[in-house]
Amino acid sequence: MADAVAWETVRRAAAGDAGARHDLVEATLDNLWALALRLTRRRDEADDVVQETYTRVLASLSSLEPTGRFEGYLARTATNLVVERWRRRRAETPLTDAVLSPEALEPWQAVADQEEEHRQLAAIWAAVGELEPQPRAAVLLFYAQGESCEGIARILDAPVGTIKTWLHRARHQVRQSAEALLRTEPALDARPCEDLP
Amino acid sequence: MSPECDRFQHWLDEAPNLTPAGAMAAHAAACETCRRLLAIETGLRRLGGDAAVAPARRAALVERIAPARKRQARPIVRMLRWSWPVAAAAAVVVAVVLLWPAPARHAPISVTEIFGDLLGPLAEAKAPDVSVPAPGAALETAVSDTAADLLGLNDVFAAVWGDLEGPLTIALDAMEAPRAAAAVRPSAKAPGMKSDRTIKEN
Numbered sequence: 001m002a003d004a005v006a007w008e009t010v011r012r013a014a015a016g017d018a019g020a021r022h023d024l025v026e027a028t029l030d031n032l033w034a035l036a037l038r039l040t041r042r043r044d045e046a047d048d049v050v051q052e053t054y055t056r057v058l059a060s061l062s063s064l065e066p067t068g069r070f071e072g073y074l075a076r077t078a079t080n081l082v083v084e085r086w087r088r089r090r091a092e093t094p095l096t097d098a099v100l101s102p103e104a105l106e107p108w109q110a111v112a113d114q115e116e117e118h119r120q121l122a123a124i125w126a127a128v129g130e131l132e133p134q135p136r137a138a139v140l141l142f143y144a145q146g147e148s149c150e151g152i153a154r155i156l157d158a159p160v161g162t163i164k165t166w167l168h169r170a171r172h173q174v175r176q177s178a179e180a181l182l183r184t185e186p187a188l189d190a191r192p193c194e195d196l197p
Numbered sequence: 198m199s200p201e202c203d204r205f206q207h208w209l210d211e212a213p214n215l216t217p218a219g220a221m222a223a224h225a226a227a228c229e230t231c232r233r234l235l236a237i238e239t240g241l242r243r244l245g246g247d248a249a250v251a252p253a254r255r256a257a258l259v260e261r262i263a264p265a266r267k268r269q270a271r272p273i274v275r276m277l278r279w280s281w282p283v284a285a286a287a288a289v290v291v292a293v294v295l296l297w298p299a300p301a302r303h304a305p306i307s308v309t310e311i312f313g314d315l316l317g318p319l320a321e322a323k324a325p326d327v328s329v330p331a332p333g334a335a336l337e338t339a340v341s342d343t344a345a346d347l348l349g350l351n352d353v354f355a356a357v358w359g360d361l362e363g364p365l366t367i368a369l370d371a372m373e374a375p376r377a378a379a380a381v382r383p384s385a386k387a388p389g390m391k392s393d394r395t396i397k398e399n
Contacts (some may be wrong), residue, residue, distance in 0.1 A: 018263075025263040029255060034248035047258060054262045117240075124240040144244040168210050175237045 007066040014061035021058060024070070032074050038144035039082040039137065041125070049085075053078040068154070076155045079137050086133040119182065127177035128170075134158070135166040139174070142167060205231035209238065 005027050012020035032053060036046035057064075057077050064073060128139055134156060141147040141155060149167070153160045205228075208221050225231040250258070 022263040025259055029258060030250060033250040037248045038245060047254070050258060051262055120236065121240050121243060124237060125244065128244070139241070140244065143241040146245065164210065171206065171209060171234070171237065174241065175234055178237060179233065
């Protein structure tokens, strides 16, 4: 984890100091990109999210309250962007299309060596993809990004109790969906890899 | 199999950040529901993976998002490069203005004096004998410095014109010669004269 960005740097960047803006991006890019990748699971989409996040945050630096961590603003903006994208795409591309395909985990995910673990992990990914946008973000922030419930509450601007409820329901739903997907696995495996998105 | 068992689920809700171990792991080994949930939980905790951005991708992103130092440096260099000729030209102009000999300040003179100075020498040039200064009068009343300058200019002009007159006359004659020849040429063929075509054929 990189050191927290000093608000003094943020203040200078807000005043138009291009060097300070550069420093802000340099100091926060790695964590933000990792978050974007874990939420989107695609490198090119992570790039888009990161770029749009910085565009928004850097444009509103002067209105930021110097409380908490600057990285929190970035994480909140990026997560909201991804949630917006999920909402827009929800009717367009059912996530179950990618179920159990190698692309569901590759290329960035460290895939389990054993086939069984691979299939189970892919099923979990697919099941997470079927969650509602905000619970889905909560699950990914909790499990993939390692955020605490309090941190997720700040990022998603929701009470901690709500986050815990989302996680509880999400676990139940993921288990049911993943098991259902694993039961239908032979039919999916029958499809050639070229047909998978 | 104990489908109603939610012990592991409760354990997760109470302490979601802890790793399932110990007694819970022993229970999950015996309880099918909790074992499956434990497997899902283990899978969920592997969703993170290594998400480090590649250096090339990172550099490209930084360049797109905040290329502050590089892009700020370029206009400065370009500005300095372009400002050299401008600065040199400006220095030359300033130096010329500063080093140019300032004209001597004359006492203000009236318009009448100016015309008098201009017209006096002209009148003298036409009739130099008309105004003969008195023997005791000062010369300055007859011919001023300005008039002397004008006379000097007339002399220069006369000398230049004298040099140019000969060549100019020759040049004008050369220019007029073809026209004169064309004017002499008969417009109609004289009786017995061969046509141009006949001459060319011969």
